[in-house]
Amino acid sequence: MSTASSPHLAVATPERVALSLPVAGIGYRCLAWLVDAGLLFFFWVVAYFVFTLLVSDVLGVFQGLSGVGQTLLVVGIFATQWLYWTLGEVFFHGQTPGKRALRIRVVRLDGSPVGLYESAVRNLCRAVDFLPGVYAAGCISMLLTPRHQRLGDLLAGTVLVREERIDLDKYTARTPESGAPGVPGPKATRALTPDEVELVLAFLARAPGLEADIRRKMGTRLVDKLGGLTDEERTAVLASAGATEAFLRAHVQVER
Amino acid sequence: MAVALPAFVASRRPSWDSLEALLTRQREGTLTLVELRTLDTLYRRAASDLAHAQTFYPGTDAHRFLNQLCARAYAAIYQPPSERWTSVKAFFRREFPQALRRELRYVGASAGLFILGLLLGALVVLWEPRGAELLVPAGVRQYVSQGRMWTDDILSVAPPNSVSSGIATNNLTVTILTFAMGLFYGLGTVFILVNNGVQIGAIAALCAREGMLGGLLDFISAHGPVELSVIVIAGGAGLMVGQSLIDPGELPRGQALALRGREAVKLVLGCAPFLALIGVVEGYVSPGDLFPTWAKAALGLALGGLFWGYLLRAGSAEAGTAPEVRAS
Numbered sequence: 001m002s003t004a005s006s007p008h009l010a011v012a013t014p015e016r017v018a019l020s021l022p023v024a025g026i027g028y029r030c031l032a033w034l035v036d037a038g039l040l041f042f043f044w045v046v047a048y049f050v051f052t053l054l055v056s057d058v059l060g061v062f063q064g065l066s067g068v069g070q071t072l073l074v075v076g077i078f079a080t081q082w083l084y085w086t087l088g089e090v091f092f093h094g095q096t097p098g099k100r101a102l103r104i105r106v107v108r109l110d111g112s113p114v115g116l117y118e119s120a121v122r123n124l125c126r127a128v129d130f131l132p133g134v135y136a137a138g139c140i141s142m143l144l145t146p147r148h149q150r151l152g153d154l155l156a157g158t159v160l161v162r163e164e165r166i167d168l169d170k171y172t173a174r175t176p177e178s179g180a181p182g183v184p185g186p187k188a189t190r191a192l193t194p195d196e197v198e199l200v201l202a203f204l205a206r207a208p209g210l211e212a213d214i215r216r217k218m219g220t221r222l223v224d225k226l227g228g229l230t231d232e233e234r235t236a237v238l239a240s241a242g243a244t245e246a247f248l249r250a251h252v253q254v255e256r
Numbered sequence: 257m258a259v260a261l262p263a264f265v266a267s268r269r270p271s272w273d274s275l276e277a278l279l280t281r282q283r284e285g286t287l288t289l290v291e292l293r294t295l296d297t298l299y300r301r302a303a304s305d306l307a308h309a310q311t312f313y314p315g316t317d318a319h320r321f322l323n324q325l326c327a328r329a330y331a332a333i334y335q336p337p338s339e340r341w342t343s344v345k346a347f348f349r350r351e352f353p354q355a356l357r358r359e360l361r362y363v364g365a366s367a368g369l370f371i372l373g374l375l376l377g378a379l380v381v382l383w384e385p386r387g388a389e390l391l392v393p394a395g396v397r398q399y400v401s402q403g404r405m406w407t408d409d410i411l412s413v414a415p416p417n418s419v420s421s422g423i424a425t426n427n428l429t430v431t432i433l434t435f436a437m438g439l440f441y442g443l444g445t446v447f448i449l450v451n452n453g454v455q456i457g458a459i460a461a462l463c464a465r466e467g468m469l470g471g472l473l474d475f476i477s478a479h480g481p482v483e484l485s486v487i488v489i490a491g492g493a494g495l496m497v498g499q500s501l502i503d504p505g506e507l508p509r510g511q512a513l514a515l516r517g518r519e520a521v522k523l524v525l526g527c528a529p530f531l532a533l534i535g536v537v538e539g540y541v542s543p544g545d546l547f548p549t550w551a552k553a554a555l556g557l558a559l560g561g562l563f564w565g566y567l568l569r570a571g572s573a574e575a576g577t578a579p580e581v582r583a584s
Contacts (some may be wrong), residue, residue: 011327014334015303018310019327075532078428093283093331109514113331121521127429128436151439155497156521157514166321168272171265194313197261253262 007147009159011111021111024104024160026142029150033135035098040084082123089119103163111161118156125152170205192226192252200226200252207245219244226251261313268305272325275302282332299329350571352526355519356489357568359496363523366491369446370484373453380454381461391458400466427483427531427538434490435497435524442498449491470549478552479538481560486527486534493520530563 008020055061088096094106094114106114106122129138129150138150147159192200200222207215216238223229223237223244237247259267275298281287282295306322313319356363380387388397430452437444463472497513497520504512541547541555 011330013303013326013330015300017303017307017326019306019323019330021323021327075428107331109511111327111330112334117518117521120525121517124432124521124524125436125439127432128439154510154513155439155517157511157517161327164320164324166317166324168265168269168318168321171262171318172269192260194261194316198316201262253260 009107009109009111009147009161013111019111021107021161022164023147024102024162025148026139028102028104028162029142029148029160032096032098032102032104035101036085036096037098039097040081085123085126086116086119089114089123090116099160103165104160105163106158107161109157109159114156114158118158121156122150122152122158125150125155128152167205170201196225197252200248204245204249204252207241212241215241216244219248222248261316261318264308264313265318271298271301272305272322274298275325275329279328279332295329296333299326299333302326302329347522348526348529348570352522353567353570353572355522356526357572359492359519359523362495362499363489363492366445366449366495367488369449370453370488370491373450374457374460375453376450377454377457377459378461379457381458381465385465388458388462391454392462396459397462400462400468427486427535431487431490431524431527431531434487435494435520438494438497438520439501440498441501442495445491445494445498448494449488452487474549474552475542477549477556478542478547478559479534479556481556482530482534482563483538485560485563486531489523489527493523496520496523534559 007023007025009023011019011021013019085096088099089106092100095104099105106119108114108118129135129141129152135150138152141150141154142148145154149159153159203218203222207219210218219241220238223234226248229237237244275295278287278291278295278298281291287295302322303326306319306326309316309319309322377391381391392400430448434445434448437448460469460472463469496516500512500516501509507515537555537559541552547555
């Protein structure tokens with residue numbers, strides 16, 4: 001499993017079950033930031049263009065604004081940036097649009113959703129993480145901490161976890177042309193380990209997309225790995241890709 | 257030996273699927289009471305399935321799926337209390353002033369550092385006038401040598417409103433940086449506090465030498481008390497963060513930091529509206545001759561007094577009840 005080496009956030013629930021959440025690394029976070037920054041940039045560009053459609057002399061209007069208006073504008077621009085991150089995280093279950101696109105989310109160190117304080121802290125610290133430019137401090141902190149936290153995360157006690165898209169259909173799927181003539185039925189020679197089941201199922205899920213040559217080769221290796229066949233049976237099983245896969249599936253699902 | 261993995265998945269999957277559907281509805285907020293009970297039951301069932309998978313099918317996709325499903329349900333069920341308008345009111349009525357009073361030591365230390373910088377800057381310039389060349393920005397020096405206040409000029413050349421907005425953002429930056437630099441073991445906060453103190457002290461001393469102290473006081477008296485208080489409070493929050501890093505006590509550094517950080521940010525968040533208000537005063541009242549000096553000074557003292565009166569008194573009636581410690 002590739003996840004064995006990647007960092008995890010271990011959480012003990014009151015039900016006495018240990019959850020372990022995969023932590024999002026620097027790559028995911030940079031991509032999510034790019035999406036968010038792109039959205040904000042796009043928003044400002046659109047806002048600016050709409051504004052220029054309404055009035056031609058933008059600079060003149062800005063200078064002509066009343067003091068309150070100008071103050072509000074500048075504070076508003078700052079607040080929009082900050083509110084975007086904070087409200088996104090508080091009201092959308094720890095996900096700004098960028099994080100949602102990358103399927104990562106901010107949680108507390110105990111796995112519960114972030115509240116207003118945590119989100120406020122980690123987004124106020126964006127300014128420090130950005131120092132001395134392009135999130136250098138934050139990146140160094142992410143590389144050095146075991147859970148890839150930037151300084152703001154350390155201060156707020158938050159961490160970004162990844163959501164994986166896991167397909168359970170492969171466990172229950174059926175090969176259409178099962179029961180080809182001459183193919184022996186499954187024999188319960190020995191119980192398969194979960195790892196072997198996983199391997200066979202992964203192969204079956206991907207087989208339709210493989211090249212014919214490789215598909216046959218891998219099928220053969222798996223059939224030999226499972227073993228327990230006489231020579232004639234083996235030839236019959238290996239006669240076609242469909243037969244091979246039907247045999248493998250039947251073998252894996254024998255104890256159904 | 258347990259049942260084979262595909263059989264396990266096939267038999268349990270409907271209940272996982274319905275839990276997923278319920279969780280999606282819970283996010284949308286369209287859950288009935290009956291469904292809520294079902295969600296609870298299904299979550300417990302999924303948790304026991306997870307324990308089963310952990311034992312018999314570790315490292316498989318089914319295990320990871322259950323892990324993720326339970327994490328989602330766990331996050332949905334064990335939610336922190338939702339923050340709403342009432343809690344904002346409670347924050348400003350009680351929590352913020354109480355937090356400040358609890359951490360008054362740090363705010364005091366921060367004020368001490370700031371005053372230290374102030375004295376340092378003033379003494380250097382008073383004893384050695386050339387020190388001003390080092391400590392006071394060139395632009396300000398030029399104005400002072402011509403015997404004018406630089407603030408008058410800002411007002412007459414640029415429109416007055418741009419001053420206010422510039423000041424508001426500048427104050428915000430300084431406040432946030434003063435707090436957040438505490439992450440560098442408090443050293444960043446100490447530096448900013450002392451540095452700001454030195455600059456203001458040096459400018460004041462320079463003005464005093466040139467006989468312009470009155471002009472400077474005229475400018476800063478209206479907003480100075482509250483603004484400097486806010487920066488000192490933000491400095492106190494930064495020092496809290498630094499202290500939790502240097503001396504985390506019995507907790508690991510990360511945990512101590514998170515725990516203290518939540519307290520510290522209360523101080524910064526609480527100051528934010530006052531900072532915005534004082535920015536308006538600084539932009540409109542302080543510069544120019546619109547108001548006489550005594551009116552500015554009276555306003556400044558009144559605002560400062562109100563601010564500290566609020567900080568030291570608000571919510572103290574309920575102080576007898578144990579300060580709320582948020583479950584972490």
